[in-house]
Amino acid sequence: MKEAVRVKGVSKSFGKKEVLSMIDLTVEAGQIYGLIGPSGSGKTTLVKMIVGMDVPTQGEVEVLQTKVPHLSLLQNIGYMAQSDALYPELTGKENLTFFASLFKLKKEEQKQRIAYTANLVDLTSHLSKKVAAYSGGMKRRLSLAIALIQNPQVLILDEPTVGIDPELRLSIWNELMRLKNEEGKTILVTTHVMDEAEKCDRLAMVREGKVLTSGSPKELKEFYHATSLEDVFLKAGGSKNENVGSN
Numbered sequence: 001m002k003e004a005v006r007v008k009g010v011s012k013s014f015g016k017k018e019v020l021s022m023i024d025l026t027v028e029a030g031q032i033y034g035l036i037g038p039s040g041s042g043k044t045t046l047v048k049m050i051v052g053m054d055v056p057t058q059g060e061v062e063v064l065q066t067k068v069p070h071l072s073l074l075q076n077i078g079y080m081a082q083s084d085a086l087y088p089e090l091t092g093k094e095n096l097t098f099f100a101s102l103f104k105l106k107k108e109e110q111k112q113r114i115a116y117t118a119n120l121v122d123l124t125s126h127l128s129k130k131v132a133a134y135s136g137g138m139k140r141r142l143s144l145a146i147a148l149i150q151n152p153q154v155l156i157l158d159e160p161t162v163g164i165d166p167e168l169r170l171s172i173w174n175e176l177m178r179l180k181n182e183e184g185k186t187i188l189v190t191t192h193v194m195d196e197a198e199k200c201d202r203l204a205m206v207r208e209g210k211v212l213t214s215g216s217p218k219e220l221k222e223f224y225h226a227t228s229l230e231d232v233f234l235k236a237g238g239s240k241n242e243n244v245g246s247n
């Protein structure tokens, strides 16, 4: 299978502080790949370098066999940041229309994508409200809709379900599964939530800027003789970098 994302020997420092240290990871096309780790472990920094918003101090990143950053990748990467980048004075629909207009979409396709993404995140009946009047969860949902607007091949979602109620969280995960299974999308997601991590095909557990271990949830639990992913995390924390899975 082809690689959708390749991170090769990436380190990142801010001033003298090294935040990421020699990260290697590969996301196969058509996988859901989870980055899990405590707050401050470096997940967002890594994600920003994968989408081309920040530059590694060392190493390089490729997405769809193209070295990041590259203009051609904008159409193919949908990015949902941790903090919402929305226009509060515009309505939900105007926000979606604005972001859709940045991409090469025909008028009819643009309309369809707006309707589809709004429905996916359950915002259809709120589209004419100003975003300033949205709750935190609604803003997260709109950000997710925007990440999907141009129908990108690769989705990079930084804690997409924070502040979203359990029912909608489940429906968003069901949709991510559908996007993977039926449309062959590649999805890289950061999360703190272990039951979301269980749904990923592969995981990398990150702590203090290093990948502690990686593999499928099943492989990780077997390797560490652990009953849960929390347990894997605790056990992996005490050992050297392990690559449990096949890559």
Ligand SMILES: Nc1ncnc2c1ncn2[C@@H]1O[C@H](COP(=O)(O)OP(=O)(O)OP(=O)(O)O)[C@@H](O)[C@H]1O
Residues within 6 Å of the ligand: 014, 019, 037, 038, 039, 040, 041, 042, 043, 044, 045, 046, 082
């Ligand atoms: N622009 C910056 N300048 C200096 N330090 C930074 C910068 N961006 C991130 N850091 C530091 O890098 C470390 C990793 O931060 P990062 O946001 O990547 O972690 P995270 O795992 O995504 O955490 P969270 O889950 O809370 O978002 C933190 O110590 C943070 O303070």
